[in-house]
Amino acid sequence: MSGVLVVLEHRASAEGTATLPRITLEALAAGLHLAKELSLTCSAALIGNGLKDALASPAFVSLGTAQLAQIYAVEHELLAQYTADGYALALQHLIKKLAPSFVVFPHTYQVRDYAPAVAARFQQSLISDTIAIRIEDGAPIFVRQLFQGRLNADYRATVHTQTSGPTFVSIQAGAFRADSLDAASAPTQPAQIESFTPELVPAQIRTIPDLPFREASRCVDLTAAPVIVAAGRGIGEQSNLPLIQSLADALGAELAASRPICDAGWLPMERQVGSSGQTVAPKLYLAVGISGAIQHLVGMKGSKTVIAINRDPSAPIFEVADYGVTADLFEIVPALTEAILTTKAQ
Numbered sequence: 001m002s003g004v005l006v007v008l009e010h011r012a013s014a015e016g017t018a019t020l021p022r023i024t025l026e027a028l029a030a031g032l033h034l035a036k037e038l039s040l041t042c043s044a045a046l047i048g049n050g051l052k053d054a055l056a057s058p059a060f061v062s063l064g065t066a067q068l069a070q071i072y073a074v075e076h077e078l079l080a081q082y083t084a085d086g087y088a089l090a091l092q093h094l095i096k097k098l099a100p101s102f103v104v105f106p107h108t109y110q111v112r113d114y115a116p117a118v119a120a121r122f123q124q125s126l127i128s129d130t131i132a133i134r135i136e137d138g139a140p141i142f143v144r145q146l147f148q149g150r151l152n153a154d155y156r157a158t159v160h161t162q163t164s165g166p167t168f169v170s171i172q173a174g175a176f177r178a179d180s181l182d183a184a185s186a187p188t189q190p191a192q193i194e195s196f197t198p199e200l201v202p203a204q205i206r207t208i209p210d211l212p213f214r215e216a217s218r219c220v221d222l223t224a225a226p227v228i229v230a231a232g233r234g235i236g237e238q239s240n241l242p243l244i245q246s247l248a249d250a251l252g253a254e255l256a257a258s259r260p261i262c263d264a265g266w267l268p269m270e271r272q273v274g275s276s277g278q279t280v281a282p283k284l285y286l287a288v289g290i291s292g293a294i295q296h297l298v299g300m301k302g303s304k305t306v307i308a309i310n311r312d313p314s315a316p317i318f319e320v321a322d323y324g325v326t327a328d329l330f331e332i333v334p335a336l337t338e339a340i341l342t343t344k345a346q
Contacts, residue, residue: 003043004032004034004102004104006032006042007047008020008045008046020060021223022281023171026106026174027171029178030130030176031044034140043068044071045072046074049076050080051073051075070192072094074197076090083205084113085205085206086204087110088114089200089204094196095122097196112170122168124167125168126168126170127157129144139157140156145298222271222273223279225282226283227254228255228282229254230258230290232288233260233291234288234290235289243333246333247286251286251340255267255271256272257273259274274300275299280303284307285305286309287300287306287309287310287317288309288333289309290315291310291315291316292319297317307322311327311328
């Protein structure tokens with residue numbers, strides 16, 4: 001095989017159903033994009049144990065419309081719970097069998113734990129946190145950000161003479177749009193599911209399985225929000241937050257903020273968007289009183305539509321906004337909230 005292999009990360013429930021997080025679908029979109037540009041096939045792999053019910057769930061059945069050539073169910077009893085040793089070994093065996101040209105991961109905490117080890121076993125490096133892929137002279141260029149988003153760096157995979165290992169890439173949240181999968185035309189035939197059992201023994205698992213890492217016990221998943229209203233230091237005081245919350249409630253949106261708001265303790269850190277917060281890609285991102293520092297733009301650049309409200313006409317946020325309002329937010333926001341509520345009432 002010479003193609004693209006996307007490693008899927010799923011969430012299973014007690015009932016055996018499974019869902020695919022948005023970041024996994026974004027990585028799949030990146031893998032399909034790379035495969036299309038290079039005229040390669042694209043397949044996907046799921047790691048775990050007892051995956052039959054999970055693969056029968058709607059989340060995976062719908063992958064048949066994503067132009068996948070194959071879905072590999074990598075199953076073993078030692079993979080029932082995540083360990084870096086187990087996942088790295090299992091994926092190593094699968095890659096040796098398939099010999100893909102590229103292996104694509106979602107850039108998650110779990111991937112950061114085991115994927116570098118997989119790449120090292122093939123004498124390769126993981127090109128992590130990729131935000132874009134372009135083709136030059138028939139070869140892919142992977143773009144990463146440096147210095148908290150101040151610079152973009154281009155990476156070209158180097159082919160070593162002593163190894164034929166694939167190129168390993170992880171995709172930053174929000175870099176590719178998950179809804180592009182819905183727009184894909186239906187394949188000529190559904191993707192086939194093939195079971196793969198890696199050779200694993202208990203002695204190879206040196207780590208003790210633990211609960212999946214969570215950034216915060218009450219973390220708000222802004223990445224799943226279709227609409228976000230974000231507040232910046234332009235709101236002036238914490239007592240003005242209810243004004244922004246009312247707008248978010250009217251829109252049925254999640255409330256988010258730039259770093260100064262969270263650093264001041266006005267909102268919990270889990271609501272921060274930016275290089276040191278969450279990376280989001282909603283259908284609508286409404287920035288209120290946000291100047292648009294590069295650290296914040298890094299976290300919301302994947303938004304489909306950006307609306308900015310700021311009284312400073314030279315604010316950097318207007319450079320990325322699809323629509324901008326140069327006005328006093330204390331006049332615009334209440335009027336906008338009232339207009340939305342009036343429209344809903346009609």
